Amino acid sequence: MPILPTIIERLRGAADLLEARSISAASARSVSDNPVLDEYVVGTPCAQNAVDALPGWNLALPPQAGVAAGHGAFYNDPRILWALKQFGSIEGRKILELGPLEASHTWLLEQHGPSEIHAIEANKLSYLRCLVVKELVELKTAKFYLGDFNKWLENVEQRYDLVVASGVLYHMDDPIGLLERIAKRTDAFYLWTHYMSDEAMPDGDPRPTRRARAPLQAVVLRRVAEQVVLRRHSRSASLGRKERHRRCDQGAGLRRRAAGP
Numbered sequence: 001m002p003i004l005p006t007i008i009e010r011l012r013g014a015a016d017l018l019e020a021r022s023i024s025a026a027s028a029r030s031v032s033d034n035p036v037l038d039e040y041v042v043g044t045p046c047a048q049n050a051v052d053a054l055p056g057w058n059l060a061l062p063p064q065a066g067v068a069a070g071h072g073a074f075y076n077d078p079r080i081l082w083a084l085k086q087f088g089s090i091e092g093r094k095i096l097e098l099g100p101l102e103a104s105h106t107w108l109l110e111q112h113g114p115s116e117i118h119a120i121e122a123n124k125l126s127y128l129r130c131l132v133v134k135e136l137v138e139l140k141t142a143k144f145y146l147g148d149f150n151k152w153l154e155n156v157e158q159r160y161d162l163v164v165a166s167g168v169l170y171h172m173d174d175p176i177g178l179l180e181r182i183a184k185r186t187d188a189f190y191l192w193t194h195y196m197s198d199e200a201m202p203d204g205d206p207r208p209t210r211r212a213r214a215p216l217q218a219v220v221l222r223r224v225a226e227q228v229v230l231r232r233h234s235r236s237a238s239l240g241r242k243e244r245h246r247r248c249d250q251g252a253g254l255r256r257r258a259a260g261p
């Protein structure tokens with residue numbers, strides 16, 4: 001038997017073996033890490049299947065998508081309409097959206113004809129839900145990126161005409177840092193956030209939140225920005241991050257405020 005074909009045959013065998021092993025290892029990993037994604041859908045393909053493939057929908061899709069997802073009709077959110085009214089036309093403008101969640105605001109923004117929307121989402125499931133929405137409502141301009149928007153603002157050398165930062169500031173460990181990073185990338189941003197009113201809830205106020213039954217804890221951050229003293233209060237550190245956010249959303253003593261450019 002000639003030597004070269006034998007060697008090639010053995011190498012092929014080894015490559016086949018390696019491939020088989022790595023495929024089964026990768027598939028085992030994907031099954032254990034993402035059981036929800038490694039299933040087949042039987043039946044007629046339809047838009048609802050795509051929604052049902054992912055759990056945890058919070059928001060409704062625009063009616064033309066013809067699907068049932070979550071409930072909030074944020075695709076017609078008056079806060080964003082207000083922001084657009086303050087800013088003026090975004091036609092042909094570059095938009096950065098922080099934390100799109102399920103792309104409702106993204107869809108609304110896209111209806112106003114921007115040339116670019118970059119939407120940065122850190123949560124894997126939310127990101128996948130955004131991609132499902134993108135497909136179902138045929139978003140053409142918006143591009144979704146999975147990762148931390150702080151890193152994007154720090155590292156991506158681009159300026160935007162408008163940054164939309166709705167419902168994200170109060171998630172930050174360093175909210176002032178986020179404002180500073182946003183300011184480096186734009187001259188106009190829309191901000192909507194929960195905040196704690198010192199008048200409504202002065203230091204030492206023992207009032208528990210409606211659900212947490214735990215008072216606000218010590219001040220963890222105090223910074224002066226543009227001569228304004230800002231303090232970040234935290235809730236019970238024993239709660240998980242997700243639960244803290246949920247309770248933060250529902251907390252008594254928190255006010256809601258939108259601020260435009």
Ligand SMILES: C[S@@+](CC[C@H](N)C(=O)[O-])C[C@H]1O[C@@H](n2cnc3c(N)ncnc32)[C@H](O)[C@@H]1O
Pocket residue numbers: 074098099100101102105120121122123126147148149150165166167168171
């Ligand atoms: C309360 S939701 C707000 C959703 C939407 N913008 C709104 O106003 O209704 C916060 C969103 O920001 C995302 N998020 C929080 N921190 C983030 C970060 N550092 N980078 C990217 N996304 C983040 C969350 O996963 C979530 O989708």
